[in-house]
Amino acid sequence: MRVLGIETSCDETGVALYDTERGLLADALYSQIAVHAEYGGVVPELASRDHIRKTLPLVDEVIKTAGLVKQDIDAVAYTSGPGLLGALIVGATMARSIAAGLGVPSLGIHHMEGHLMAPLLSDEPPDYPFVALLVSGGHTQLIRANAFGDYCLLGESLDDAAGEAFDKTAKLLGLPYPGGPQVARLAEQGNPDRFSFPRPMVKHPGLDFSFSGLKTHVGTCIRDLSSEGALSPKDKADVARCFEEAVVDTLVIKCKRALKQENVRTLVMAGGVSANKRLRERLQSALGQLGAEVLYPEPKLCTDNGAMIAFAGALRLAAGESDPDAPEVRARWPITELEPPTASKKGNQL
Numbered sequence: 001m002r003v004l005g006i007e008t009s010c011d012e013t014g015v016a017l018y019d020t021e022r023g024l025l026a027d028a029l030y031s032q033i034a035v036h037a038e039y040g041g042v043v044p045e046l047a048s049r050d051h052i053r054k055t056l057p058l059v060d061e062v063i064k065t066a067g068l069v070k071q072d073i074d075a076v077a078y079t080s081g082p083g084l085l086g087a088l089i090v091g092a093t094m095a096r097s098i099a100a101g102l103g104v105p106s107l108g109i110h111h112m113e114g115h116l117m118a119p120l121l122s123d124e125p126p127d128y129p130f131v132a133l134l135v136s137g138g139h140t141q142l143i144r145a146n147a148f149g150d151y152c153l154l155g156e157s158l159d160d161a162a163g164e165a166f167d168k169t170a171k172l173l174g175l176p177y178p179g180g181p182q183v184a185r186l187a188e189q190g191n192p193d194r195f196s197f198p199r200p201m202v203k204h205p206g207l208d209f210s211f212s213g214l215k216t217h218v219g220t221c222i223r224d225l226s227s228e229g230a231l232s233p234k235d236k237a238d239v240a241r242c243f244e245e246a247v248v249d250t251l252v253i254k255c256k257r258a259l260k261q262e263n264v265r266t267l268v269m270a271g272g273v274s275a276n277k278r279l280r281e282r283l284q285s286a287l288g289q290l291g292a293e294v295l296y297p298e299p300k301l302c303t304d305n306g307a308m309i310a311f312a313g314a315l316r317l318a319a320g321e322s323d324p325d326a327p328e329v330r331a332r333w334p335i336t337e338l339e340p341p342t343a344s345k346k347g348n349q350l
């Protein structure tokens with residue numbers, strides 16, 4: 001089955017074609033960074049308008065790259081939440097219209113299930129159960145995945161997500177949006193021992209996170225430094241490095257705790273922050289010492305993309321699930337409300 005995947009939940013238009021027999025056939029991504037950069041963050045209305053402009057050209061592009069024609073598409077999957085409502089509606093409307101035009105089923109996919117499935121696009125996917133660390137701009141979650149669609153939330157951020165903390169720190173450092181990759185780049189030259197930032201909630205039992213206090217510490221540190229004059233490039237690199245170490249330390253401690261608690265040996269990492277090199281290195285070495293392994297997708301599949309939606313869609317569509325008649329998108333949507341795929345959700349047979 002060949003599934004067209006469409007991702008439009010935030011500021012990236014991602015489109016891909018996934019074949020259940022041949023794997024990923026083609027994927028294309030358009031980033032709206034330039035559109036939002038001058039505002040210092042995502043402007044929802046501009047995001048919706050840009051998705052309208054880019055989705056169909058990207059659909060044409062992936063079909064051409066895969067050497068196929070539209071009629072070769074067997075189903076269409078799209079992100080139906082969580083995300084920016086207007087942006088989701090654009091993707092849902094386009095996807096359902098394409099599906100209706102071709103006379104094939106469509107299916108709305110949970111954005112975080114897409115992220116969760118991205119590491120499974122590899123040639124050697126992990127066996128269930130595993131623990132997943134989902135770290136994006138909107139979410140920081142530890143999830144036990146018992147099977148596809150059977151997820152148990154072990155812990156999550158009580159305030160800012162890890163990616164949000166990176167983005168806010170970038171802003172405090174005067175770096176352009178989107179901040180995470182910029183902070184990570186700057187941190188490479190920084191001294192990890194110059195400032196001591198807190199490792200939030202590591203002394204609390206449990207698996208929840210909190211990153212807003214860390215951001216306040218970074219803000220205070222930057223204010224103190226600026227009282228002595230403008231921050232030097234070295235000051236900025238040192239702040240970035242110490243901040244990154246604090247986030248990475250916190251995530252590593254909680255991941256180790258989650259694996260021990262769940263008695264599981266595999267950690268899967270996904271979402272934009274999982275592209276962070278330092279986090280990957282530190283998790284690999286810490287889990288290696290525990291005799292556990294960490295799996296993460298290639299960097300382009302860590303951030304938002306169409307491939308993860310096409311793939312998660314293919315797994316559900318192949319099990320017989322498809323959209324109800326009325327379009328359904330949700331701005332807020334806990335991943336734990338998902339269930340394993342079932343053909344009874346709608347009888348639209350492939």
Ligand code: KG4
Nearest residue numbers: 136137138163180181272273275276303304
């Ligand atoms: O998964 P994603 O593309 O979009 C959401 O679903 O939110 O994640 C975007 C987030 C942003 O906060 C971005 O700053 C962060 O991931 N990010 C990074 C890195 N690359 C992206 N954070 C730290 N280091 C990176 N290399």
Ligand code: ZN
Nearest residue numbers: 115136303304
């Ligand atoms: Zn995402």
